[in-house]
Amino acid sequence: MERIVVVGAGHMGSVIVRGLLDGMPQVEVVIVEPSAERRASLDGRAELAAAYEPRPDDLLVLAIPPQAFDSFADGLPRGACAQTTVVSIMAGVRLDTLSSALGTGTVLRAMPNLASRVGQSMTVLCPGDAVPAAGVDRAKGALSVIGKVLVVQDESLLDPATAVAGSGPALVAYLAQSFTDFAHASGFTAEDALLLTSQVLRGTADVLSEPGVAPESLYQQASTPNGTTAEGIATLREHRVRESVGAALEATMERARELAG
Numbered sequence: 570m571e572r573i574v575v576v577g578a579g580h581m582g583s584v585i586v587r588g589l590l591d592g593m594p595q596v597e598v599v600i601v602e603p604s605a606e607r608r609a610s611l612d613g614r615a616e617l618a619a620a621y622e623p624r625p626d627d628l629l630v631l632a633i634p635p636q637a638f639d640s641f642a643d644g645l646p647r648g649a650c651a652q653t654t655v656v657s658i659m660a661g662v663r664l665d666t667l668s669s670a671l672g673t674g675t676v677l678r679a680m681p682n683l684a685s686r687v688g689q690s691m692t693v694l695c696p697g698d699a700v701p702a703a704g705v706d707r708a709k710g711a712l713s714v715i716g717k718v719l720v721v722q723d724e725s726l727l728d729p730a731t732a733v734a735g736s737g738p739a740l741v742a743y744l745a746q747s748f749t750d751f752a753h754a755s756g757f758t759a760e761d762a763l764l765l766t767s768q769v770l771r772g773t774a775d776v777l778s779e780p781g782v783a784p785e786s787l788y789q790q791a792s793t794p795n796g797t798t799a800e801g802i803a804t805l806r807e808h809r810v811r812e813s814v815g816a817a818l819e820a821t822m823e824r825a826r827e828l829a830g
């Protein structure tokens with residue numbers, strides 16, 4: 570039976586485990602969690618372990634904080650991961666660091682986002698050079714339980730991916746707060762203000778997913794000369810909102826680069 574081991578039962582690890590248990594019932598799922606108290610609170614459908622005991626054909630998912638990685642790797646017997654396919658979701662830990670610390674070339678880095686908790690992550694996955702196509706497919710299949718997966722071959726793309734996809738939901742939520750604030754201040758209840766905003770985001774995302782629709786064509790189409798939307802877009806232009814959002818993405822990407830060292 571195929572075995573997937575998830576190390577770290579925090580926010581992301583728990584969501585991945587739940588997705589695997591629901592979406593890949595044919596797979597044996599193990600959670601590695603050192604704390605006995607935390608283990609007692611985990612999904613009883615998964616096998617629980619206090620430490621990782623490697624098996625050669627494991628798919629190992631590292632969902633621990635980046636600062637915990639060195640001690641995790643140091644605690645493994647030498648050569649233990651030589652045959653293991655390792656997927657790290659740790660922000661900023663590079664493929665060569667993973668590979669040399671774990672003693673295997675079959676390492677992949679993934680950047681998921683917080684929409685994974687509703688199965689709507691946009692995850693960008695980058696395999697190391699030594700990962701065979703079957704290993705990429707296996708990792709992609711496992712991460713598909715939390716949303717869409719885009720495979721890239723160039724590791725440097727993970728820094729902009731961190732800005733656009735990793736931090737994206739939080740940046741969009743910051744902007745969405747303006748919509749709810751405005752609707753609430755205009756007389757809608759807080760609940761209805763949130764309904765208006767979330768449905769607008771969902772509907773816009775669905776329209777943007779239609780073939781041939783780009784954000785620019787969508788807002789231009791909606792902007793009848795002298796109409797209401799045109800007035801709103803003109804005000805956004807006047808306040809250079811597009812440039813501000815670009816600067817925020819640039820700053821996020823730079824921070825991702827700094828953290829990766």
Ligand SMILES: NC(=O)c1ccc[n+]([C@@H]2O[C@H](COP(=O)([O-])OP(=O)(O)OC[C@H]3O[C@@H](n4cnc5c(N)ncnc54)[C@H](OP(=O)(O)O)[C@@H]3O)[C@@H](O)[C@H]2O)c1
Pocket residue numbers: 576577578579580581582601602603604607631632633634635637640641658659660680681682683735
């Ligand atoms: N949250 C996101 O949206 C997001 C997005 C992209 C990437 N990531 C990455 O995903 C990783 C996990 O993030 P998170 O938000 O899930 O963090 P989190 O909620 O803090 O979870 C981390 C978990 O790892 C456990 N842990 C620490 N050291 C361990 C070890 N040696 N063995 C087993 N478990 C260990 C922690 O247990 P204790 O609390 O007992 O120490 C905790 O349960 C991070 O590397 C982060 O960069 C997160």
